[in-house]
Amino acid sequence: MAKKISKTNAARILDKEKIDYEILQYQPEEGANDGVSVAAKIGFPVEVVHKTLVAAGTSRQIYVFVIPVAEELDLKKGAQAAGEKKIEMVAVKDILPLTGYVKGGCSPVGMKKPFPTFISKKAEQQPEIIVSAGRIGMQLKMSPADLVKVTAGELAELTVSGH
Secondary structure (H helix, E strand, O other): OOOOOOOOHHHHHHHHOOOOOEEEEOOOOOOOOOHHHHHHHHOOOOOOEEEEEEEEEOOOOEEEEEEEOOOOEOHHHHHHHHOOOOEEEOOHHHHHHHHOOOOOOOOOOOOOOOOOEEEEHHHHHOOOEEEEEEEOOEEEEEOHHHHHHHHOOEEEOOEOOOO
């Protein structure tokens, strides 16, 4: 009998919203779970696989940014998208208490509270994108439009130029 995949909170939300997705699994390795390694493990180009970053604005509001794994968040563009003077990345130790997810397994779907979410405009160029399913070793493949819908996200220019 095939081992049943235990669904993550993110997957349950997608089911509830009747959004099509596919769960992709990979074997996590000590120290090699950065997005570029994950893309290689699941056999998808880095442009398709996206990472979820959590930042705080000057107003102390928490924001979520979803960008391609091989790229870097441009803090100025992120602040502009969020309407903040500036934003800074949240400390790793604060990610779990804020989102309910651990670093490396942080899904933009199903955080403890809905935070304003911004998705890289580059996601629109892909028929499907891949984001964390909320657990290290598990990813969700879905359409960018569905991700925008389920996170109430906004598309924005978010990455450092030249990437």
